Amino acid sequence: MNDSPRLPGRSAIAALFTVAVCALLAAATLIVVIVAGGTRPEPGPTAAALVSPSPTPRSAASRAAGPPMCLIGSWHTVEDTSMVTFYSDVPPLRFTGGGRDYEFHPDGTGVERQDNVALTSSYQGRELKIVANGHREFTWTATDRAITYSSFTTTAMTWDYYDQGRLISSQTAKAHSEVDDYTCQGQALSESSATGYRSTWTRTSSMGMYG
Numbered sequence: 001m002n003d004s005p006r007l008p009g010r011s012a013i014a015a016l017f018t019v020a021v022c023a024l025l026a027a028a029t030l031i032v033v034i035v036a037g038g039t040r041p042e043p044g045p046t047a048a049a050l051v052s053p054s055p056t057p058r059s060a061a062s063r064a065a066g067p068p069m070c071l072i073g074s075w076h077t078v079e080d081t082s083m084v085t086f087y088s089d090v091p092p093l094r095f096t097g098g099g100r101d102y103e104f105h106p107d108g109t110g111v112e113r114q115d116n117v118a119l120t121s122s123y124q125g126r127e128l129k130i131v132a133n134g135h136r137e138f139t140w141t142a143t144d145r146a147i148t149y150s151s152f153t154t155t156a157m158t159w160d161y162y163d164q165g166r167l168i169s170s171q172t173a174k175a176h177s178e179v180d181d182y183t184c185q186g187q188a189l190s191e192s193s194a195t196g197y198r199s200t201w202t203r204t205s206s207m208g209m210y211g
Helices: 010-035
Strands: 073-084 093-097 101-104 109-123 126-142 146-163 166-172 178-185 188-192 198-204
Touching (some): 073 109
Antiparallel strands (some): 073 093, 073 101, 101 109, 109 126, 126 146, 178 188, 188 198
């Protein structure tokens, strides 16, 4: 008996090779099945879902129109003309002068100041004079042509009436309302009314420069 190992025959080798190839193909098929199975990642969100929503249009802001810029600031009257009933039995007389100071604030408030401001006139050769002292605060609104003084408040102003240098009467300013026409450009303002009142103002720097 010969106990040494024997080499397989050609047919046996071919059979072993076929079995090995089949096993390799089976393993590859299994790997493909696993990759293609439930472990495949889900698709991400579409491009449309990533687009930010459009912002809601914002409504336009609105507010009440402010006062005319040219009026805002401080002023000094250089020429005043007023028709004044000086005598109860004489028609109004024309008085002239100047020297009042005004401030018009952006919030619609203002102040008038007078310090020994005199208006003068004459009647039948008699020298007449009205002297104003004090201040009064007011509220105001305006268009591009008219100023409305809606009320005078905190009034502390008096007018002294002189006839031939003699004091004949004193009056305290009272709250009232009035509407005057005006034109304003840069450093100059003129104001008037249907009653014969005329006034020319020049801008001062106490409140800063506007307009």
